Amino acid sequence: MNLANRTIAVIGLGYVGLPLAVEFGKKRPVIGFDIKADRIAELQAGHDHTLEVSAEELKEAKHLSFTANPALIRLKQPPPVALGGSADAPPMVFIVTVPTPVDKANRPDLTPLIKASETVGRLLKPNDVVIYESTVYPGCTEEVCVPILERESGLSYLTGNEIHSSGHETLGQNTAIDPRRQSPATAANTPATAANTPATATNTPATAANTPATAANTPATASLSTPGFYVGYSPERINPGDKTHRLPDIKKVTSGSTPEAAQAIDALYQEIVTAGTHLASSIKVAEAAKVIENAQRDLNIAFVNELSVIFNRMGIDTTEVLQAAATKWNFLPFKPGLVGGHCIGVDPYYLTHKAQELGYQPQVILSGRRINDNMGRYAARNVIRLMLKNGINVAQATVGVLGITFKENCPDVRNSKVINIIEELQNWGLTVKVMDPWADPQEVQQEHGLTLTEITPQTPVDSLVMAVAHSQFEQWAPQQLRALCAQHAKPVIADLKALHERTSLEAQGFEVFRF
Ligand SMILES: NC(=O)c1ccc[n+]([C@@H]2O[C@H](COP(=O)([O-])OP(=O)(O)OC[C@H]3O[C@@H](n4cnc5c(N)ncnc54)[C@H](O)[C@@H]3O)[C@@H](O)[C@H]2O)c1
Numbered sequence: 001m002n003l004a005n006r007t008i009a010v011i012g013l014g015y016v017g018l019p020l021a022v023e024f025g026k027k028r029p030v031i032g033f034d035i036k037a038d039r040i041a042e043l044q045a046g047h048d049h050t051l052e053v054s055a056e057e058l059k060e061a062k063h064l065s066f067t068a069n070p071a072l073i074r075l076k077q078p079p080p081v082a083l084g085g086s087a088d089a090p091p092m093v094f095i096v097t098v099p100t101p102v103d104k105a106n107r108p109d110l111t112p113l114i115k116a117s118e119t120v121g122r123l124l125k126p127n128d129v130v131i132y133e134s135t136v137y138p139g140c141t142e143e144v145c146v147p148i149l150e151r152e153s154g155l156s157y158l159t160g161n162e163i164h165s166s167g168h169e170t171l172g173q174n175t176a177i178d179p180r181r182q183s184p185a186t187a188a189n190t191p192a193t194a195a196n197t198p199a200t201a202t203n204t205p206a207t208a209a210n211t212p213a214t215a216a217n218t219p220a221t222a223s224l225s226t227p228g229f230y231v232g233y234s235p236e237r238i239n240p241g242d243k244t245h246r247l248p249d250i251k252k253v254t255s256g257s258t259p260e261a262a263q264a265i266d267a268l269y270q271e272i273v274t275a276g277t278h279l280a281s282s283i284k285v286a287e288a289a290k291v292i293e294n295a296q297r298d299l300n301i302a303f304v305n306e307l308s309v310i311f312n313r314m315g316i317d318t319t320e321v322l323q324a325a326a327t328k329w330n331f332l333p334f335k336p337g338l339v340g341g342h343c344i345g346v347d348p349y350y351l352t353h354k355a356q357e358l359g360y361q362p363q364v365i366l367s368g369r370r371i372n373d374n375m376g377r378y379a380a381r382n383v384i385r386l387m388l389k390n391g392i393n394v395a396q397a398t399v400g401v402l403g404i405t406f407k408e409n410c411p412d413v414r415n416s417k418v419i420n421i422i423e424e425l426q427n428w429g430l431t432v433k434v435m436d437p438w439a440d441p442q443e444v445q446q447e448h449g450l451t452l453t454e455i456t457p458q459t460p461v462d463s464l465v466m467a468v469a470h471s472q473f474e475q476w477a478p479q480q481l482r483a484l485c486a487q488h489a490k491p492v493i494a495d496l497k498a499l500h501e502r503t504s505l506e507a508q509g510f511e512v513f514r515f
Pocket of ligand 1: 015016033135236
């Protein structure tokens with residue numbers, strides 16, 4: 001199998017999908033699909049509001065086009081049908097990069113993944129390859145997504161060792177399950193398939209016999225006995241806002257449903273990832289590797305967060321303790337803090353969900369989650385405690401919060417744990433003013449029901465929470481921060497990212513709290 005000439009469709013153009021579509025789009029035809037029409041419109045206009053891809057890079061991706069209409073995905077394969085191309089096109093590669101959030105009870109919400117699999121399933125043709133990048137629990141791709149692809153396409157999942165040394169491909173292990181599965185000759189007449197794929201309804205599924213291009217791309221299909229598709233899993237490791245570690249610079253784990261598919265998928269990513277790839281032995285291994293990367297980080301942060309709670313009671317500054325301990329060669333340099341975002345604070349729940357489903361109650365992972373999820377409330381209560389200690393009337397006080405996004409220099413306000421601080425302060429009757437030069441005011445309003453404002457010396461607050469280390473905030477010296485606070489009382493400053501020396505803040509008259 002050789003994926004070198006195939007068109008790629010990227011399904012879901014967010015923080016993960018867009019950079020991927022752009023990298024491939026610099027080299028080969030790529031169709032970027034998203035259900036949000038406004039996202040497609042902004043990308044077609046050359047703008048990415050996530051700031052992961054610049055206007056120049058979007059232009060560089062010469063072979064990339066966008067659509068919000070799934071029916072156009074196959075028709076956009078070059079040359080487009082309108083320009084004389086054939087909708088009976090050669091096999092494609094679909095890469096799914098949709099969100100995998102948790103619900104309010106921290107259970108995996110697979111709705112976007114299921115919907116995206118339905119969309120892809122309706123478009124699938126024999127020998128297509130579907131690669132999932134969304135973070136999931138081990139087993140999810142083959143237990144949840146693959147049956148949907150089979151059901152919607154009527155095709156077989158090609159897995160295991162179907163490809164023999166002669167290059168012959170046979171049925172997958174679970175091929176007898178779906179009565180709608182058909183041979184190429186009958187697929188065109190089946191109403192379900194035709195109805196599901198309006199764009200391709202008039203065409204019979206591409207078979208080796210009637211599409212020479214297909215045969216050229218995938219010689220093994222010449223002897224295909226039952227049409228099927230391949231699946232891969234290649235987790236994304238992108239770090240939003242990080243301009244040093246970008247997609248090509250981060251080694252990528254790959255996997256595939258057959259040895260040949262795995263090799264081909266690995267080669268596909270080598271085309272854009274200069275840091276190289278690691279071919280995992282199975283889809284499950286690749287899924288598990290991703291989910292534990294974030295669970296490990298979560299636990300390491302939980303450990304230092306717990307230390308910070310203990311040391312706070314002892315009157316010891318945790319940052320100073322960690323600086324001292326880090327002088328040992330094998331001490332891991334984790335810092336305490338809020339754990340928000342879509343990865344570290346979410347992915348462990350995918351793993352624990354699966355473990356619980358299998359009858360095992362995870363102890364370590366969930367206790368780390370509990371600690372990290374409580375850090376926002378813990379910080380807010382300490383700010384209130386210190387304000388009360390300094391005689392500030394909290395019922396009439398205003399606290400300024402600097403930063404609402406889930407991380408520094410990134411406009412994403414979803415899954416931000418700063419909101420826990422704000423809500424706790426409000427629960428105690430304080431007024432909270434939030435300032436964030438990176439966040440979109442409308443998104444903040446929609447996501448959190450908050451109105452962003454400016455905090456200036458002309459509109460001073462009674463205390464400050466430095467929640468996010470945006471580059472703009474990093475530049476503010478302690479005396480500038482003091483100027484943002486009322487002069488009449490000793491203000492509290494919660495320097496949650498330890499941006500300043502404790503003593504230099506104290507020298508300005510601040511009561512300092514840090515994790
Ligand atoms: N953001 C990160 O730092 C990061 C890093 C590594 C892995 N991941 C994982 O990658 C996946 C995607 O994350 P993201 O941050 O890019 O999400 P995102 O929310 O930024 O983007 C997802 C996009 O998918 C679109 N979408 C939703 N349902 C769709 C559907 N059915 N069909 C087509 N498009 C659909 C949304 O409109 C959105 O534009 C998640 O599983 C996440 O855990 C994220």
